[in-house]
Amino acid sequence: MTTKHLEKINSLLLPVCFAGVLLVMYMALGWAPLETTEGHVQRIFYVHVPVSWSAFVAFFVVFVSSILFLIKRSEKWDWLAVSAAELGLLMTTLSLISGIIWGRPTWGVWWVWDPRLTSTLLMWMIYVAYLMVRAYSSEAGRGSRMAAVIGIIGFADVPVVYYSVVWWQNIHPQPLIRPGNLELTGSMALVLLTSTIVFTIFLFYLISRRFLLEKATSELAVMKRTLREEEQDARIAKIKIDRAENK
Amino acid sequence: MEFARQVWTIVWKDIIVEARSRQIVAPVLVFAVLVLVIFNFALSPTSSNIPQLAPGVLWVSFTFAGVLSVNRSFVLENENGSILGLMLSPVSREALFTGKMLSNLIFIGAVELVTVPVFSVLFNQELFPPMLLVVLFLATSGFSAVGSIFAALAINTRFREIMLPLLMFPVVVPVIISAVKATEIILTSSPAGDMIKWLEMLVAFDLIFFLIAAVAFEYVIEE
Known part of the structure; x- marks a missing residue:
């Protein structure tokens, strides 16, 4: 898959994600029935579960691309790993925060x-x-390798x-309420499913955007380096010419 | 056999270096005892609650001391450029890793063997419960396996002293949990049945971490 293809898919995915998020917001906040024991607080569940799931998917991508990077040593696996890791971390943060907000009430x-x-x-x-x-890391190449091992x-x-x-x-039961299983009705399950699908697509959209950014950054770094080297070569050549002329 | 000989050569080299430079065991031991002193003031233990607090105090002290010790063992190799010598030596990466892990086990173990009786004296406990030796050995093995790979990894970064615990502590948590629980059972003289389970868990964690780390080590120190 070339960059062009990826960019094309991305531009198609963006409206899908936008519509999907709106749909999920409507379904979760308006359409889903009120949970009898927890009340409206329970609606955070439609965000909490999908972001937790997305976090896990993202880290799985990091895991697989880290292995592929160590085997094949192709930069693109490293770009994918770092992109997925950043978004996985974002999703985990959201999962923790939404869980904490949900846990208190x-x-x-x-x-x-x-x-x-x-x-x-x-x-x-x-x-x-990670x-x-x-x-x-002391050198960029080493950082990728070390990160792959951590991944x-x-x-x-x-x-x-x-x-x-x-x-x-x-062995030491804790005297606290354990997270119980919600009784999911059919429509609740449907909202959860929709939300999970939308978040997964959104995750892949963000990962591929981040991937393209990482690719561009790395290509820019290479360009800058070659440019600097060329400049240096030109300067050395000029000094040599000057010296030759002085003689 | 060849493998064991190679591993032993690396361990022996580390022991000689430590015997001549005295960079690891002595300062780390002083640090471990200092952590105990801090805990005395932080928790103000009494004779009744000490058996409950002791496992936590001991293992926090060992974890902090252990991370310093593991860090030293690789910083030393890096400072003198001797890591290149090790990599050039005709031994497999697995032997290199196993050797480093064992020398870390020996140094941290030495610190622990002195810290435990000091702890017992300071907090009026039984001097050295024999079963604790088994727990110390198993938990420190797992700790050294995780520590050695991450220390080798952290020397490639700036701010390595802070990177090592950041990398290592989240991963080593299962070992610490089992070690604390097994120690608690020993110190509170609870029925030994539960302890066997924790020891089995420690053996399982040791194997998992050792295998993963030994394989991954190759990718960490290549140039």
């Missing part, structure tokens, strides 16, 4: 050290470190963290 607490919440928080931290390593280990670590917290709780 429903469970009476902002936060529970429950397996899902704990592993999400640690996942967030792993990908913050982006920091890229930003602080792989970090993703593999999330289920390990999850199960270790499950065990931690099983």
Whole structure:
């Protein structure tokens, strides 16, 4: 797939995303029935679940493209990895914030050290470190390689963290309300499904936009370097000519 | 056999360097004990709540001390450019990683072996519960495996002292959870049945982290 194709798909996706988000807003805020026990607060669920899902999809993309980058050493996998990581981090942040806002009125607490919440928080931290390593690496090429290793280990670590917290709780049950399962009616499930599809498309739109930006940035850096080298060569050549003339 | 010999050569080299330069174990030990002192004032433990607080205090101290120790072990290689020598030496990357991991295990283990009795004296506990040795060994192995790969990774970044814990702590959490829980069972003399489960978990985490790190190490130190 060339850049042109990607740009074309992108320009088609933008109106789809825009319409989709409007539709989801209408469905979630107006059309979906009022949940009997939680009331209107429950509607945050139609954002919370899709962003959490998108975060996971994005990190899966990071995982796969990190592996491909280490095997094939093609820059484009690195561009894809960093794009997906940034958006995954954004989605995880939204997931954590919406979860906290939802938790307070429903469970009476902002936060529970429950397996899902704990592993999400640690996942967030792993990908913050992922982006920091890229930003602080001593050489750009090394940063990509180091980040790829973190992208792989970090993703593999999330289920390990999850199960270790499950065990931690099983042995020491916490005296708190556990996130219960909502009774989903048919129309609620439909809203959730629509919202998840829209958010996933939106995620891919954003990732591909970010990918094109990363590609342009990297190509610009190469251009600048060649230009600088050419300038330098010209300067050296000029000095040589001057010296020859002086003789 | 060849593999074991190569690993041992690297471990022995690290032990000799440490014996002559004394850069890791002594300062890290002092740091670990200082963390205990800080906790004494932060939590003001009494004889009744100490068994509940102790596992957390011990493992926070070991985690902080451990990250310093692991960092030192690679900064030393990097400062003198000896990491290039290691990479050029005719040993596989897996042997190199295993050697580095074992020498980290030995240095952190040495710190822990002294910190535990100091802790017990300061907080009036049993001097050294023998089962704690098993927990220390298993948890520190996992910690060193994760620590060695991330320390090798962090030397490629600026601000490496802060990058290492940022990278390492989120990943190593499962090991810390199991270690704290197993230590709690030992110190509160709870039934040992639960502890076996935690020890099994530690073994499982050690294997997972060791395998992933040993494979990934190749990609971290290549030039």
